[in-house]
Amino acid sequence: MNWIRQPGVVAALPAAIFLFVGFAGPLLMVFGYSFMPEKTFTLKQLPTVENYVSVVTDSYYISFTWSVFLAALTVLLLFPICYPIAYGMAKLFGKWAKLVTALIAIPLLISENIRLFGWVLILLKNGIFDGTMQSLFDVSVSGLLYTVPAIVLGLVYVYLPFMLFPLVIGISMIPDVVKEAAADLGANRWQVFREVELPLAMPGIMIGCILSFILVLGSLAESKILGGQAIVMIADDIESAFTFAQNWPKGSVLSVLLIALSGFIVFTLFRRIDLDQVIGRR
Amino acid sequence: MFDSRISRRNFLQQTGIWAAAAAAGTFPSFARAAREKELNIYCWEGYNSDDVLDPFRREFAATVRAEGLTSDPDAVNRLRAGETKVWDLINVNNPWAREMMYPEGLIKPISRERFEPYFAKMMPQFSPPYRWAMDKGGKDLLGMVQRFGPFSFVVNTDKISRATAEDQGFKLFLDPAMKGKYGILTYDNWNIYHMSVAADVHPFKKHTKEEIAKFGKTARQIFNGAKNLTDDLVQMNLALINGEIDAYFTGGTYTASPARLDGATKVRGITPKTGPMDGKGGIVWIELTSVVNNPDPSPLAEEFLAYVQRPDVSKKVAFAEGTYNPVTQMGNADVLNQFSAEELDAIQWDTLEEEMANSVDYDINPDYSEMYDLYSAAKREREG
Numbered sequence: 001m002n003w004i005r006q007p008g009v010v011a012a013l014p015a016a017i018f019l020f021v022g023f024a025g026p027l028l029m030v031f032g033y034s035f036m037p038e039k040t041f042t043l044k045q046l047p048t049v050e051n052y053v054s055v056v057t058d059s060y061y062i063s064f065t066w067s068v069f070l071a072a073l074t075v076l077l078l079f080p081i082c083y084p085i086a087y088g089m090a091k092l093f094g095k096w097a098k099l100v101t102a103l104i105a106i107p108l109l110i111s112e113n114i115r116l117f118g119w120v121l122i123l124l125k126n127g128i129f130d131g132t133m134q135s136l137f138d139v140s141v142s143g144l145l146y147t148v149p150a151i152v153l154g155l156v157y158v159y160l161p162f163m164l165f166p167l168v169i170g171i172s173m174i175p176d177v178v179k180e181a182a183a184d185l186g187a188n189r190w191q192v193f194r195e196v197e198l199p200l201a202m203p204g205i206m207i208g209c210i211l212s213f214i215l216v217l218g219s220l221a222e223s224k225i226l227g228g229q230a231i232v233m234i235a236d237d238i239e240s241a242f243t244f245a246q247n248w249p250k251g252s253v254l255s256v257l258l259i260a261l262s263g264f265i266v267f268t269l270f271r272r273i274d275l276d277q278v279i280g281r282r
Numbered sequence: 283m284f285d286s287r288i289s290r291r292n293f294l295q296q297t298g299i300w301a302a303a304a305a306a307g308t309f310p311s312f313a314r315a316a317r318e319k320e321l322n323i324y325c326w327e328g329y330n331s332d333d334v335l336d337p338f339r340r341e342f343a344a345t346v347r348a349e350g351l352t353s354d355p356d357a358v359n360r361l362r363a364g365e366t367k368v369w370d371l372i373n374v375n376n377p378w379a380r381e382m383m384y385p386e387g388l389i390k391p392i393s394r395e396r397f398e399p400y401f402a403k404m405m406p407q408f409s410p411p412y413r414w415a416m417d418k419g420g421k422d423l424l425g426m427v428q429r430f431g432p433f434s435f436v437v438n439t440d441k442i443s444r445a446t447a448e449d450q451g452f453k454l455f456l457d458p459a460m461k462g463k464y465g466i467l468t469y470d471n472w473n474i475y476h477m478s479v480a481a482d483v484h485p486f487k488k489h490t491k492e493e494i495a496k497f498g499k500t501a502r503q504i505f506n507g508a509k510n511l512t513d514d515l516v517q518m519n520l521a522l523i524n525g526e527i528d529a530y531f532t533g534g535t536y537t538a539s540p541a542r543l544d545g546a547t548k549v550r551g552i553t554p555k556t557g558p559m560d561g562k563g564g565i566v567w568i569e570l571t572s573v574v575n576n577p578d579p580s581p582l583a584e585e586f587l588a589y590v591q592r593p594d595v596s597k598k599v600a601f602a603e604g605t606y607n608p609v610t611q612m613g614n615a616d617v618l619n620q621f622s623a624e625e626l627d628a629i630q631w632d633t634l635e636e637e638m639a640n641s642v643d644y645d646i647n648p649d650y651s652e653m654y655d656l657y658s659a660a661k662r663e664r665e666g
Binding site for chain 2 (some may be wrong): 024056059060062063108120124127142145146224225229230232243245248
């Protein structure tokens with residue numbers, strides 16, 4: 001029992017208790033509720049798997065598919081948008097990098113919903129964009145709002161910092177001498193990028209991709225506000241199950257499945273990254 | 283002997299002992315004193331506005347905390363999850379108190395002797411004993427009514443006249459010509475009731491399999507014809523004013539009034555003239571404010587219920603921030619005289635009586651869960 005007296009264990013105890021009560025506890029409750037009969041509000045009933053059966057046989061796969069598709073699409077769009085900016089911030093901008101960081105970080109201080117409503121005013125029929133196009137070019141571009149592309153725009157806009165900042169860390173980990181050495185040995189620009197830069201920045205890239213993917217997977221506001229619920233994302237189904245449907249067990253099943261999906265993706269990808277390397281502890 | 287010298291060590295010991303004793307509740311009088319001047323209200327927006335709360339805070343020297351709720355079921359969930367310890371008053375729509383919260387022990391009755399006389403001064407529809415304020419046995423008074431309003435759908439009267447909308451009722455949304463010209467305000471529970479009405483099915487009665495199937499078919503048709511869905515009434519009004527849509531499914535005075543007070547009087551809540559609910563086609567909601575069954579209750583809860591009955595406060599409640607609504611106290615001339623012509627027009631006072639006569643009260647749908655599954659599937663599988 002000597003390990004209990006170790007200073008490390010003692011020091012970690014408050015955080016461990018806090019994590020268990022505040023993080024693991026609620027997750028276990030959700031897991032427990034997922035096995036309760038429909039429409040019950042206690043954990044004292046006999047467990048059943050009927051909710052899992054009904055979720056699998058119902059059309060919830062549509063919401064899961066939309067969420068996964070939009071998460072993947074957002075990541076695919078964010079990477080090429082963020083990589084050049086991150087490269088500039090890490091290697092080129094010098095003292096201006098701080099300004100760029102501030103410009104990108106400041107909107108994070110404003111509620112996501114308010115920023116999305118800003119986009120509603122821009123995309124609305126007779127809104128800022130449509131009105132400008134009408135007055136300048138006599139062309140009407142209404143019908144942008146309440147569409148899947150509007151949702152994608154919102155997702156890319158909201159989750160950009162979550163891809164960008166890990167990329168900056170990843171790229172700043174590439175020693176310039178290594179690139180110079182590669183060039184000296186006859187590699188062209190593309191080869192330097194593909195065979196030197198990308199592999200060395202990979203931990204940052206992976207974290208950026210995972211972070212934005214998981215956040216989009218659980219997102220709700222973009223499809224509601226910009227998409228006019230043109231599609232239903234899984235987080236929307238979960239919210240409805242807990243509220244309007246008054247069916248906590250079904251909401252719990254959907255949550256458990258979403259957590260399992262996110263967990264599977266994170267663990268599969270994290271096995272490929274050395275976190276110690278990212279935080280500089282080699 | 284008591285050692286009066288305070289060293290750092292015994293200071294900490296003493297503090298610890300006092301803190302532990304207080305936490306263990308050995309000073310109940312302290313705890314009670316703390317709650318005598320404290321009131322926590324969980325309510326639809328309006329009751330939480332400073333216009334309503336500040337005079338109460340001053341008069342009773344009270345600390346009042348109020349949080350706005352965004353859906354009835356969500357609010358009731360929070361009480362079920364143990365927040366009866368937090369709140370003193372809860373304000374939700376009419377059926378929840380008598381059908382769910384009271385039987386589940388989440389709220390407690392208020393004094394009939396003290397509060398029934400207030401009902402006598404309200405509009406005649408609310409005279410005592412008022413059904414929704416009483417428990418199922420008709421014995422206990424479960425809360426006070428104030429805001430209410432007809433709730434069916436909303437049109438832009440420049441595009442669809444009031445008369446046409448009232449005559450067609452919810453069938454308007456089944457007309458192929460309306461495809462892509464209306465939105466759905468996703469207040470899911472209301473949508474289910476209104477889609478039932480559109481399917482010629484009474485939403486508040488036990489249903490046959492055929493009726494439920496008919497509901498499911500109608501729900502799909504309405505979802506597939508909708509241009510947009512949102513749970514935000516401001517966004518829906520904006521879409522209506524900008525011409526993105528001509529009407530929205532699920533709405534009424536509550537949702538149309540903010541746009542109307544801003545001058546967009548073409549935004550109008552419509553109550554269908556006829557329908558499948560004993561000949562009626564509209565539904566009306568009535569808010570009920572009840573005292574939460576808090577184990578450590580605040581004596582200010584009942585005081586607040588009496589306070590909001592005052593004519594000036596009733597007016598403030600009707601026109602607090604967010605949405606504007608008629609109040610039952612408008613049956614009293616002292617209250618009614620406080621409203622300007624624009625304000626009365628915003629809440630469609632001119633047609634209120636007629637709309638109420640064409641509506642039934644919001645109630646519990648015995649087949650809600652079965653219909654909800656069909657509804658949510660129709661929403662997910664929407665072809666747009």
